[in-house]
Amino acid sequence: MNKKWLIVGILALLLVISGSLFYFTDVIAKDANESSIDDILERTVSIDEITTNLASDDYIRISFTIQVESKKAKEELEKRDFQVKNLMIQELSEMQADDLRGKEGQLLLQKSLTEKINDLMETGKIEKIYITESILQ
Incomplete structure (x- = not known):
């Protein structure tokens, strides 16, 4: 028992x-x-307003904030600012205005830019790209 x-x-x-x-x-x-918002802010880089022509002869004025996975990745991304802007302009110049309209178009742009910028990065990766301003004309 x-x-x-x-x-x-x-x-x-x-x-x-x-x-x-x-x-x-x-x-x-x-x-x-x-992550707390303070932690996220410590790992973000703002990309100033970019104005460029699209393939459809329209133009876009757009700003981004990029969140990376570490402070070292942030330092690298800040140094690569000119390369990132170049990638963004190239990507946008291949797009039609209709490609960028609506949530789906913005998500596709964010995904494409994330992949291309991650290919550049040697230290860390992009976690998220936020579109902080966008005017399409």
Whole structure:
């Protein structure tokens, strides 16, 4: 009879321990993935307004803020400012005005720029590109 209670006690203890480990692992993982706004701002670079012609003979005036994964990546991105602007102008010059209209067009631009800028980067990667201003005419 005592062996049964010992086995039940051990199983209950194992269940409590495994549940606690699962809970704390999940909480810690969520905390690691969620950045505070101050942390995000420490890892962002603003790209001043760019005005360029599109392939459709329209033009766009657009600004970006780029979020990177680390402070070292931010330092590199700041140094590569002229290369990033060049990539942006080249990418925009191949697009039609209709390509940039609406949410879907903006998301495609952001994705394309993320891939191209990441190809440039040696230290870290781009996490997100935000369009902070956009006028299409």
